């Protein structure tokens with residue numbers, strides 16, 4: 001029985017309680033939301049072996065040279081006369097025999113085409129010591145090598161020239177490749193070889209995949225937190241996301257590698273993020289790194305004396321979003337086609353930082369300067385990885401508008417923490433639950449995980465006086481290319497799969513009330529002794545642990561049956577051994593069912609190496 005007590009005071013719900021967190025993880029940007037169909041278009045891919053992920057990349061990744069009709073092309077990637085200083089690599093084809101020769105690109109697992117659809121082709125070309133016709137033929141070919149449409153691009157001189165055309169697909173296929181050929185002889189240099197469907201969201205050039213944006217729109221989101229997540233600080237300071245690299249002409253953006261094990265073109269950059277926010281009426285929430293490393297390099301910090309340019313980046317970002325067209329960065333925005341400001345209201349400083357003296361020293365340096373320059377911009381701080389939120393105290397002292405906390409926990413945790421915010425002081429900064437997801441067995445999207453998230457959101461709404469924003473994480477996972485599960489939306493070239501967790505977000509996003517009404521629920525227990533689900537979670541950062549024994553009500557659990565959430569581990573002689581290779585290894589024993597009234601957990605564990613401590617959580 002549900003009783004609504006209309007006489008009691010109501011709690012106003014924040015207008016932006018439900019939003020989105022977008023990070024380029026699981027090929028969410030390149031090969032995902034960003035509609036570019038050519039992979040490695042500017043030949044900048046390189047091996048990422050040092051991250052233990054993403055090996056096998058090289059500058060000709062996704063490319064193949066083609067020699068046909070007696071022709072031969074010697075293809076290599078060089079950087080002696082680059083298109084510009086940000087985009088240094090380019091393809092050099094030395095063609096020493098006559099014939100039709102060139103290069104082909106297989107896109108992201110093959111290019112999908114729809115009969116009758118129009119595709120924009122563009123590339124930069126330069127020829128040296130050339131004999132014969134300088135025209136280039138750009139063709140789309142299906143895997144049985146049949147022709148699906150082509151265009152001839154005329155031009156080509158001894159300086160870089162941008163050549164553009166349109167191809168109308170004559171067939172529908174999932175496995176086409178883009179082929180660029182020439183009949184001339186000499187040296188042909190190519191860069192920024194690009195293919196976009198014209199049918200992007202809002203028909204934009206350099207646009208976004210329509211079906212994926214539609215899935216976002218149907219959530220009725222009120223903000224977008226971007227671009228990360230871990231990629232905001234990057235894997236080490238030199239991998240940090242510097243927003244200025246992601247704006248301006250796409251050919252002049254400075255690509256970066258992605259700590260999730262692949263590459264970022266930054267074709268989907270800050271301008272496109274702001275535009276998406278405008279299109280879907282979402283408040284932009286850019287995450288600015290604060291000179292603090294992440295992942296395997298969480299102990300790296302930009303020296304205080306070198307922090308100036310990073311703080312300036314944050315100020316310039318606000319100018320890019322809101323400045324007049326006569327300001328330096330407002331002018332860049334205007335030249336990109338948006339003279340009107342984007343009305344940036346919030347800036348997020350940092351992402352899930354560890355509690356270290358260096359972090360504590362750097363955060364206030366950013367917040368102070370931003371407040372002085374832009375008193376109206378609201379600063380969203382970071383509380384560190386939840387549920388413990390080690391740096392909420394610093395955020396409280398800094399008097400941020402709200403503080404971002406994250407939790408990836410079993411469904412039982414979400415069910416057991418519906419009252420998490422009941423005791424939070426209303427005099428402290430507001431709370432932004434900037435990343436969360438219930439991780440069920442095998443990290444699958446299950447109805448149970450979705451319902452536990454829904455239950456948690458009920459607690460959020462009851463506490464809307466303190467919880468200002470929430471967003472599920474991660475948002476997207478590309479089939480066959482996901483580094484992290486569960487995700488809210490899965491997709492491949494053509495299909496979009498909305499998970500049960502998506503539908504929970506949609507129900508709450510589409511039906512958000514203005515106020516929370518006081519209510520009570522009465523249920524009748526079935527049977528006289530309820531069963532409970534229990535969970536033991538063990539997690540660490542850059543730390544190896546040896547778990548010798550876990551007992552529940554005196555019964556020793558068999559490590560072989562434990563449910564490992566992430567990380568390298570092994571089971572030896574009845575010990576569970578967690579290596580320190582992963583940034584955030586964790587294991588859990590979830591959904592053990594106990595009918596006893598009291599559940600007693602015990603864990604015997606020790607740290608064997610590494611830089612940090614470890615945590616053990618019990619829940620029932």
Ligand code: AHR
Pocket residue numbers: 023025228229230231351352406435473474484
């Ligand atoms: O959402 C995936 C990752 O989880 C984010 O990059 C990071 O902030 C968190 O640890």
